Amino acid sequence: MREDWAQLMCAGLDGDTAAYHRLLSELAPVLRRVAQRMLARAGQGSGEIEDxxxxxxxxxHLKRQTWDRSTPLMPWVWAITRHKALDVLRRQGRRAEVPLDALDSVLEEVAAPEPAEAGLAERDVARLTQSLSDRERAVVEAVYLSGASAREAGQRLAMSEGAVRVALHRALKRLAAAYGGAKP
Amino acid sequence: MKTDDLILALAADARPHGPSLVAGLIGAVIAGGLLAAVALLLTLGPRPDFAAALASPRFLFKFAVTASLVVTAARLALVLSRPGADHLRALRLLWLPAVLLVGAVVVELLSVPATGWQARLVGTNWAVCLVAVPGLSLAPLALALWALRRGAPAQAPVAGLVAGLLAGAIGAFFYAAHCPDDSPLFVAVWYTLAIGAVGALGAVLGARLLRW
Incomplete structure (x- = not known):
């Protein structure tokens, strides 16, 4: 499975949305288990896992160009996961210390991902979409609610396909900023 | 938004936008170099004996050592911008300019009598150097930081520091064309101080701008 993921990422970087969707969907439950374990090690409850x-x-997604295709994908993914877990812990006012060995022991256990806890995945983070403009929210919702392609969403919103892509990209950057880290 | 919805939105945005991290930084270095060159020509200008000085190994050394720092700092910045990269190994990239500088200082100390060391170290123009090098580095620094915002450094201040060293080296490379002080002793002290100051500025700015 892991070998596949690098291939899916390459396909995604080349614009294959289906492959990219599959990669992110398969990564999510694994990330959830790793996050759960990391936060538990840091003495943090489960409330922040989905964050x-x-x-x-x-x-x-936003940093996908920093992955070097000639290197394995997963060390890159874990480094990002750890960075974001530290970020969340820091915002919780904890001493941000996620020991690396905690990560390593978790990684051994997640080789075969289990079905995710449904409740967690459904955790709503509506507060985040509040940071988007109406137009950006409309684009994000059109794309994800109906799984519409950029072209279909554009037709629905009377925007060009290119404008939808740009708005979507901006919205995603703004979302990342709303989580706390960087500026938009 | 639920995670599955987020994934749908991300997938729809699959194809990356704009230039790659590497292309962006290379562009920033080239554009920054051009801006620094123009700024030098419009302000201080090259030294009057520029053409004759090209025959002097000491004069050429200033370009060699600053250019080697530009290349190694750029490579280091790229490594630091990739999550999961081996940072300690990456830091070893800096050996080339360090060895060049130390080697040139040793050669200078051996070839010049001790009575001449102080005059060569203090030089004639150190105050201009300390102002001009950071001044010429500002545009390259802004461009380098902008390019590196595509990156994902584990330590934003460290990435900013390296961006500062990169920009400082670009500024110093072009200032060298004006600088009348050619001794490696002068370079080791004043160029290092000036580039270090730009590095410190880069670290402060990077801590804010390169967070992700």
Whole structure:
């Protein structure tokens, strides 16, 4: 499975949305288990797990060009996960210390991902979409609610396909900023 | 938004926008170099004996050592911008300019009598150097930081520091064309101080701008 992921990422970087969707969907439950374990090690409850998962997915997406195709994908993913877990812990006012060995022991256990806890994945983070403009929210919702392609969403919103892509990209950057880290 | 929805939105945005991290930084270095060159020509200008000085190994050394720092700092900045990279190994990239500088200082100390050391170290123009090098580095620093915002450094201040060293080296490379002081002793003290100041500025700015 892991070998596949690098291939899926390459395909995604080349614009294959289906492959990219599959990669992120398969990564999410693994990230969730890793995040759960990392936060538990740091003495943090489960409330922030989905924050870590979503921020990590966003960071993987926004920073996907920092992955060097000639290197393995997963060390890159874990470094991002750890960075985002630290970020969340820091915002919780904890001493941000996630020991690396905690990560390593977690990684051994997640080789075969289990079905995720449904409740967590459904955790709503509506507060984040509040940071978007109406137009950006409309684009994000059109794309994800109906799984519409950029072209379909554009037709629905009377925007060009290019404008939808740009708005979507901006919205995702703003979302990442709303989580706390960087500026938009 | 639920995680599955977020994934749908991310997937729809699959194809990366704009230039790659590497292309962006290379562009920033080239554009920053051009801006620094123009700024030098419009302000201080090259030294009057520029053409004759090209025959002097000491004069050429200033370009060699600053250019080697530009290349190694740029490579280091790229490594530091990639999550999961081996940072300690990356830091070893800086050996080339360090060895060049130390080697040149040793050669200078051996070839010049001790009575001449102080005059060469203090030089004639150190105050201009300390102002001009950071001044010429400002545009390259802004461009380098902007390019590196595509990156994802584990330690934003460290990445900013390296961006500062990169920009400082670009500024110093072009200032060298004006600088009348060619001794490696002068370079080791004043160029290092000036580039270090730009590095410190880069660290402060990077701590804010390169967070992700």
């Amino acid at each position: 870590v998962v979503q921020e990590t997915l966003l960071a993987i």
